[in-house]
Each structure stands twice: as structure tokens, then as C-alpha cells.
Amino acid sequence: MKALSRLYIALILFFLYAPVLVMIFFSFNSSSSVWVFEGFSLDWYLSLISNSTMLGALKHTLVIAVLSAVISTVLGTAAAVGIMAIRSKLANKLIMATTNIPMMNADIVTGISLMFLFVFVGKLIGLSESLGFVTVLIAHITFNLPYVILSVLPKLKQTDANLHEAALDLGCTPVKAFFKVILPSISTGIATGMIMAFTLSLDDFVISYFTCGDYQTLPIIIYNMTKKSVTPDTYALSTLIFIVIFLLLIFYNMVSSKAERKAAKRRF
């Protein structure tokens, strides 16, 4: 029985990761064949480095990921604090439902509707080309926000309501009390929210596709490359992205499990 369940898990993992492993394997292929492995080489990684379109797109992706993660973390944290302060249960539910829409909505719907909005507003203010850096950034912030709010809100709820009052009592202004007392106690929630936002932004394709205009990000470049012919430098690039996201996920899990252990300890 135990052997059977192990086999089952092994099979699941195999089917999940086989494509990725094959891709990583072929990214080291010395020929351009995508089905015959002719020898180990780093040629595709080297050609990647000399590919300026690719590097440009990488830069775009990183700029968008970092900016959208930081901005959505600031906005999301502020929003979570605001939501906590709302007394009315109905208002609270309404706001949470609205917040969750970008998360629940199909990416393609979010993408197309954002595109229409941007083009519409762009025409209104008389821009010739409305899609670009700003619009893709706004789009990424939009779909990142609910994830940040959802990771900060539980931390705020766990925080002793008296902490803020205690800080006021000891002479802090409300703003100072927030930064000295509340922020440190929700910092793990903020960190996990930011990492989450960063990874989501990094690998988003659908929404970026509709909103980026000329400011093309990596996933879009890769998609365009596959339209011509699949070459192993795509594999090399995908391997690198996979490794970055894999490392981020490990870090994310470490941060949140550490926070959980700490919280468990506090409950005695």
C-alpha cells in the first residue's frame, strides 16, 4: 500500500516536472535540434546574452516586476489598514469583494478590458500611442493588489488591537505609532505579499500581451520567438526564468513558515 502511494506520488511529480526537465536538458544541447541531444554546451546561454532584443525584454520585465511589486505593496498595505478600520460589516464585505475581482477574473477578460480602458483614455487625452510602459505597469499593479492585501490583512487581524493604543499612550502620534509598532508586526505579511506580487508580475503573459504596446516583456518576446521557429535559446531563457521563480518560491515559503512558527510560539 505504502509502495503504491509512493509510486503514485512519483508519477504525479514525473508528469508535472518532466516537461521542465526536458526543457532544461535540451537547453544544454550543442546543436539546434530540439529532439536529438548531440552534446553538452552553453552556446544557447551565450547566444542569449548577445541577443539584444532578449536582454531588452528582460530589462523591461524586471523594471515592471520591481516597480509593480513595490507600488502594489505600498498601496495594498495602506488598503489593508483602511479595510481593518472599517466598522460596518456590509461595507467591509463589499470592499473585499471588489478587491478580489482582479484575482478571480479570467486574465483575458482583465487584459482586454484594461486595454480598452487605456486606449479610450489615451484617445481622450489625445495620445497617438496609448499603450506602453505606464499602462503595463498600471495593469500589473492592478492584478498584484489583491494578493498583497490578502497577505497583509491576516497579519493585521492577528495584531493585538491595543498595540496601537499603547504606542499612542507612550507619546507617539498616530502616524509614528503605525511605523514604530504596527508595521514591524505585519512585516512578514508585507514581505510575502511583495514576493508574491514580484513573481506574479514576472511571469504574466496574458494581461501584459494586451496592455504593453511596444514595451514588450520577456514572456511576450518568448511567445513571438516560438511563432517563427523554436530554437534552444528559448529553452535557455525559460530555464533561467524557472530557476529564478523556483528560488523565489523557496524564499517565500521560508519567510511564511518562519512567521507561522513565531506566531505559534506567541500563543504559548
Place this chain on the structure above:
Amino acid sequence: MQTENIVQLKDISVTFDGETVLDNLSLDIKDKEFITFLGPSGCGKTTTLRLIAGFLEPDTGDVIFEGKKINGVPAYKRQVNTIFQRYALFPHLNVYENVAFGLRVKKLPNDQIKEKVTEMLKLVNLSGLEKRSIDTLSGGQQQRVAIARAIANHPKVLLLDEPLAALDLKLRKDMQKELKKIQEQLGITFIFVTHDQEEALTMSDRVVVMDGGKIQQVGTPQDIYNEPQNAFVADFIGESNIVDGVMLKDYYVEFSGAKFDCLDKGFEMNELVDVVVRPEDVDIVPVDKGMLTGVVTSVSFLGVHYEIIVDIGGFKWMIQTTDEHFVDDKVGLYIEPDAIHIMKKSEYSGLYGDYSSYSEEIDHLSDPEEVAE
């Protein structure tokens, strides 16, 4: 004791969502006294404390501090500090930094902060634990950190919101003594909130008994216990038998079908009154020598004494005695004139003081498992 008032509350009313929490409350708090707000959950005691701390503004009425009106002055500008019910220590800071928090906000130089924190930790017996994380402290130690943190700021008034409620009985008793000691050492006003009447009687210079958003009585612990103003106070502080009586004339009262000498006067002829007799003030005597007679309906042994319930004409009296009696014994009761306390009729008349539904189990169940109001 100085008689100067440090905090005055004038005609204060507070309502939450249409519900009256404080009803036209006025109170003077003297400088350097240990005053306790005592009452059941929801009586408004914590609300009153929060008004003084500045976490809450009254709908009507004035909060006055050292003669100046402080309505609208935010909490961080008031010269009071609070010890919270669950301490509200800052979990991301160690013991030293928790105590230093208020001093750092004031931007004192580091060496002064160090001196002050060391002094405070010594005062609360926590020297040597400076580097410890809050998580690793016991409940009692956390309590001490909370005290040190609050008094490090040199408040003129320290507000304590049921600070001992989370501690076990033994520790609570020790902390009661210690708090009293700290208050005498610092020479500042302590305003203490509790639902535990014993705690209130042990520690306070004056006790304010509250119920339904109103002050029921203010007085020394002795006043409150010996001269309760109405049936609520008599029942809330200790055990009481409260029966209907008629004041026949000064120093003479009739209740339970017999007439008694007493020490109270100033009532109208034949005025209906509430009569309070404490269970420990009733003597059990042979039937023929008793002023009242009754039948024992239940006996429980509590170690120091027995608590027995005696049925007198349908009204159940509680009596505490060191002699053993048995259920169904016929006994006589003897009550000295100074054991009888007469109160004016009030809205609480008839609600308390009858032990007919008394059982230890029920008493235990209804024990206020303390919650925030």
C-alpha cells in the same frame, strides 16, 4: 493624603450605537490616591478609564486634568499612561526596548534612557532580563514589563485596566501587594479597574462602585462594605442578606416578622427600607433564645467556616458560622444592633440578597469570566 483633585469628570455621558454606556457621571479623583473602579462587565468602568486616557471622547461633559479641560487633547499629549488588560507589549522589541519605548519617543539621550530603564526594571524586579524577547517571558514577567514601560514615562496618573485578570490566584495576590508598594513609592495617582471586589477592597484608598453607566457609591473600602448605599452595592461587595423592612422609628426596625434595635436614623416613620445583614454577623443560637427562627436547608463546608442556608418564613438567609449544623435542624438567629444596616429603597430593591436559588455551582458558573466591555 493631599486633597487636591488631579482628575475631574463632570456630567459625562457616552453612548455607543444608541446604547448609553455612561450616564451623566461626575467624579473627583484626588492627587496621589489609589482609586478603583469596581463593577460587573459592561458597567462603564473601562469606558471611564479610556476617557481619561484619551482614547475616547465624551458625548457631553468635561474631562479635567489639573484644573484644565482636556477634552480633545489626543492621548499622546496627556500626562497619563495605561497598563492594558493583555499588556500590549511590543512583540518585536525586547524587554529593554519595550521599557525604553516612551523615552525614545521623547528623544532622550541614550545614557539617560539606560539609567531610567535600569531603574525601572529594578523597581519591578526584572533586572538582568533586559535582552530577553517578550515571547520568552511568563505572564507575571510580562505584567512587570508593562508596569515598567508605563511608569518609565513619569505619568502623573497611571491607569490600570484589569491588569491582573490574566494571572493565576497566587500570582495575583503577590502583584496586588507589589502594585500597592509601587504606588506608594512613586507617589502618583493610580486609577485601577477591576471586577474583582476582593482586589478592590485590598488595594484601594477609595472604591467607586459602578453599574449601568452610573456611580452607585464612592467611599473607602470600609464604607463600601459596612455602609452600602443600595442593594446593588451590598450584593456586589461580599455576601449579603437583603430583606424588606419597615423603619418604625429612629433606631428601631421591623423585618421578617420581628422588631430589632439598630443604629440607623433619619428615615420617615414607617418608611419601607432594605435591610442588609452580612452572613458573618448572624449568630446561631438555640431556638428559644433566637430573635428569628428557621430551618437549615443546606450546609457547605468551606474550610474556615460553614456556609449554611436557613429558611425563615420562605426567605433564605445565608449564614457563616464556625459551628457545625445539619440540614433540617431548627435554629434560632441572633443579630446585634450594629450588624443591621438600613438602606433607602432603590431600583435595585428586591433584585438581590435572597439565597433561595443559591448553590455553589450556579455561583461558580455566573462568575464573570472577564471580557472586555
